[in-house]
Amino acid sequence: MEVNHNPSPQLTGVVIITLPPPDDPSLGKTITAYTLSNDDQTPTPPVNSPPLASQNRNISAQNFFYKISKSVLPILGISLIALYLWVSLSGETLFELRFENGDDDRRENNGSQSTFLFPLYQKKLLGEVELKLGRFVDSESRPVLTTGKLVSVASKVDASSVVPVKGNIYPDGLYYTYLHFGSPPRPYFLDIDTGSDLTWIQCDAPCTSCAKGAHPFYKPAEANIIPHRDSYCFEVQGSQRTKYCDTCHQCDYEIEYADHSSSMGVLARDELYLNIANGSLAHSKVVFGCAYDQQGMLLNTLGKTDGILGLSKAKISLPSQLARQGIIKNVIGHCLAASANGGGYLFFGDDFVPHQQISWVPMLHSNVLNAYRTETVKISYGRRQIRFGNEGNGRGSLVFDTGSTYTYFTEGAYNDLVSFLDDISSESLVRNMSDSFLPVCWQAKAPLRSIEDIAQFFKPLNLEFRSNWWAVTKKLQIPPEGYLVRHSIGNVCLGILNGRKLHDGSTFILGDISMRGRLFVYDNVNEKIGWVRSDCALPQSSATPLLF
Missing domain, CATH: 2.40.70.10 (Acid Proteases)
Structure with a gap:
């Protein structure tokens, strides 16, 4: 017969918990602990717990906060989610554009990047509905401008200036702003267009079909005309470009708009002057269109403006060019006023977002x-x-x-x-x-x-x-x-x-x-x-x- 040499488990201690009387629960629980010696198994004197009322209060407080947190936290979480959904789906707060003291600090943190702010004016409709969404088409389908004509008219820049005319309010129409091109800089009114890629100005090179416009036509010098091999020429000609042209001295383009109007011209590179939001002046060379042939509704809608400001995501758009030069972050914003006075503003950069x-x-x-x-x-x-x-x-x-x-x-x-x-x-x-x-x-x-x-x-x-x-x-x-x-x-x-x-x-x-x-x-x-x-x-x- 096998003998089990393993000792049986020994009782080493006893804990006695006494509940409070039913008629007076405030007395709390009583906790008493006994330990037993291995030698004589004699009970040791009782070791009392901390004061019963104090410990009871601690335990009761813990239970209370546990129950509260267990019931309140889910409600709080649901409330926060509901608040987020309400803010997302309901009314918006009214944003007002203001210049704060911290604007200059933000610009310093952005390094050399700036924010440019432009006023907007509302243009009176001339009995036509304007619709842009321009796209580049094959310019070989129509006559192209020769370099000789460009040279013959590019010897001087017209120094005259015209005071800009702000747009009318009624009836509702497109919005335009002004930019300054050339050396010396000259103002031009441009329709803002987030659906068009290329910024272009009516151009006397000479102009074969142009509207009257608000200012004298831009006159390019021969050095301003972009050659056919320029990377921006690949951008505008895209799939229509079949091969490199050794004899081409300019980059021709044609834009067709959704309203079936069109604009034809050549790409030019010249100085652009911009007013920084803090009041200082910046300038950079950018690529834009020298537009000498407008057809369709553009001849009617350019009665008080000089061209179009292309603001799309394309690499040749003006904001994209400024961003590639490190001048701005590629962020643009526009605000068209709903009041009877019209107007509003446009900005490049992210300082006012x-x-x-x-x-x-x-x-x-x-x-x-x-x-x-x-x-x-x-x-x-x-x-x-x-x-x-x-x-x-x-x-x-x-x-x-x-x-x-x-x-x-x-x-x-x-x-x-x-x-x-x-x-x-x-x-x-x-x-x-x-x-x-x-x-x-x-x-x-x-x-x-x-x-x-x-x-x-x-x-x-x-x-x-x-x-x-x-x-x-x-x-x-x-x-x-x-x-x-x-x-x-x-x-x-x-x-x-x-x-x-x-x-x-x-x-x-x-x-x-x-x-x-x-x-x-x-x-x-x-x-x-x-x-x-x-x-x-x-x-x-x-x-x-x-x-x-």
Whole structure:
């Protein structure tokens, strides 16, 4: 028989816990501990715990805070998530552009990078609807300018100057700003266009088809003309360029716009002078178009401006060139005022971006356009959802285009919206089928002073965009003032048009009429687009040109 030599477990101590009497729980628990010796197993004197009331209070406090944290923390977490969603989806704060004392410090931290601020003016419509979204086409399809003609007119620079004319307020039109080119610098008024790549100025080289413009034409010297071998020439000619040309002495281009107008010219390189936001002056050599042949609606719309300021993502756009030179960060912003006085501002750089207030959405890429695009997931008129009108996955593509006077919907979405608006009928506002100003118009019984007089008959448009956060969308609400325009005869018309003939017909275009009253920012560094409500008031210290 096997004998188990392992000793049986020995009792080494006893702990006795005495509960408080039921009629007086405040007395707390009693804890008493005994230890047993290995020799004689004689109980040792009791070792009392710390004062019972004090320990009870500690234990009770721990239990209390544990229970509180267990119940409150989930509620707090849900509240924080709800607060974030509410901020993301609801109303925006009003951003005001101000110069702070820390602006100079930020510029020093950015090294040599600066921020440039430009005033915007509103251009009166001349009976035409402007729509840009330009693209380069094969210039060999039309006659090209010879170098000899350039040399013959480039010996002198016209020293005369013209005082700029600010844009009119009514009716709504495109917005323009001014830049200074050449040596000595001369002012030019340029339509701001986030949908176009190339900045160009009407050019006397000589000019074969130009509008009157606001200033004398730019006159290039022979040294200003970019040769065919320049890298920017590859940028504008792209796939149309078949081989290198040894006999070519200039870089020809042709741009065709969505409204079927066009501009032809040659690339030039000259000094650009810019007013830095802190009041100082900077200059750099940039590439732009010397445009000598304009066709179509451009001949009408350039009555008070001298060209187009291309602000797209393309390498040849003016902001991209300044960023490649290390002068700015590749960030631009524009704010078109919604007030009757119009105006607003444009900036290059990131000093005036309200990062904490702005609603951001990711920027989409396209092989066809260098314009600023994002993805829409839902569009509604009030609570009534609008179809995207294309064969897709229930989502759409939207382009932000300051070169378009009005907003464009896909055909299906446009038809939905018009059908919803057919329900609008009252004694004060009736549909007017005879007004040819725009396709859809209404006539008010009483004379209209502004859109606000009849805004109560219409509902806001809600555009929802995909964001970088899962299951979270960003909303852009456009009030009736953002899609209605008052005609000179007193009628009010729908400022949203059918975009079935634009490119492939599947893209929404947000034009000037719908971007007023907000600051829009295009961050090419982080590839995102953002907006925030703003009064778009330009600080008085920056509203005066330095070189006029």
